[in-house]
Amino acid sequence: MKKLLLFILFVASIKFSFAQSTDQKTAFEVSINSNIQLPADSLIAKKLIRSINHLISLTDSESITSIYIDSSDKAVNLGLLSGMGSVPASDTDNFYYKPYLTNVYQLPSKDYAIQIAYIGVSPHKTPLLYYVTTFIAKDKGNYFTFSAPLARNTINWHKEKIGMINFYYKLSLDQAKAKSFADYTADLCKKFGQPLFTLNYYKCENEQEANQLYGLDYYVGANGDNGGEGGNNDGVSTFLSGTNSEEYRHDMFHFFCGKFIKADERCRITEEGSASIYGGDWSVPADTIVYQLKKYIAANPTANLYDLFHTNDRLYKLVRFQVAFSIVINKYVEQKQGFSGVLKLLHAGAEEDNYFKALNNVTGINKDNFNVECRKLL
Ligand SMILES: [Zn+2]
Secondary structure, three states: OOOOOOOHHHOOOOOOOOOEEEEEOOOOOOOOOOOOOOOOOOHHHHHHHHHHHHOOOOHHHHHHHHHOOOOHHHHHHHHOOOOOOOOOOOOHHOOEEEEEEEEEEEEEOOEEEEEEEEEEEEOOEEEEEEEEEEEEEEEOOOEEEEEHHHHOOOOEEEEEOOOOOOEEEEEOOHHHHHHHHHHHHHHHHHOOOOOOOEEEEEOOOOOHHHHHHHHHHHHHHHHHHHHHOOOOOOOOOEEEOOOOOOOOOOHHHHHHHHHHHOOOOOHHHHHHHHHHHOOOOOOOHHHHHHHHHHHHHOOOOOOHHHHHHHHOOEEOOOEEEHHHHHHHHHHHHHHHOHHHHHHHHHHOOOOOHHHHHHHHHHHHOOOHHHHHHHHOOO
């Protein structure tokens, strides 16, 4: 279901994609229209622009060691600023989104707030806004370093530690819900065989607020309300939830997979199943999804279950058949073998063939017997 990995990381998508950065570089320098005010000291202005041009040329891998990304709170800064040099093509290579400097102003700390917009122009001369980001520039003498504005944007928020989680919130915190969610994350640590770590959880009103607090003013892929969920995170210890709630179990499961499973080993099919077992899918609880699957199969006795699994068709509301089958299979595996069986499937890799190879090893279910074996589980 919904995921929040940032396009800037180009691990992108709003619905959880596993596409990896191509680390392809663009050669764009930031464009500065004549109406944009720069710092009055021209030496500082030049140094700032030079540093921005370094920042926006970095691939993901270069970002990790770059001096231009502030090293304090590095994971959060990388979550916003990593890989800005990898700008996707629009319809054709001729219409790449290009970076424009749209705002520079000094903060009370003497740092600068910088706003950059990636804008393209269609063949019909329509402007296409891709994303707009605001971040902080700190003068280091010979160059500027850049950081995400999350701490500054949430300076007036409340903070409360419950279990392994620092809950950040604006108005109120439901203690019982927060405690239950902290227990859930502690249980996930156990399931993944990892020690407890400190998790920073921001209770945001919606995905828009989560993005804006993080420094992502606008992203075309996140426009609209996206079903009232979504959010943003740094993949390490900071998670901004767009659920307006003390919990976001579905995406927290994805977060754990991102944190503890190598990118090329992650298996989306399995992940969606377990994330939905613990947190529902598109606000539909797992039990309802299984009930709907049984109902469908009873009404369509000749349906081939593998064909249903393989399509992207929706079973119920926005829930896909594949997610429903993955729920049924993961429940069965967890019941028979504990979570270690599910972990094997979670490491199967991205392709469906790899999933079935792992599934065959763990359960004996494969493509050929899927129709027969899955009926037994329902
Ligand atoms: Zn999901």
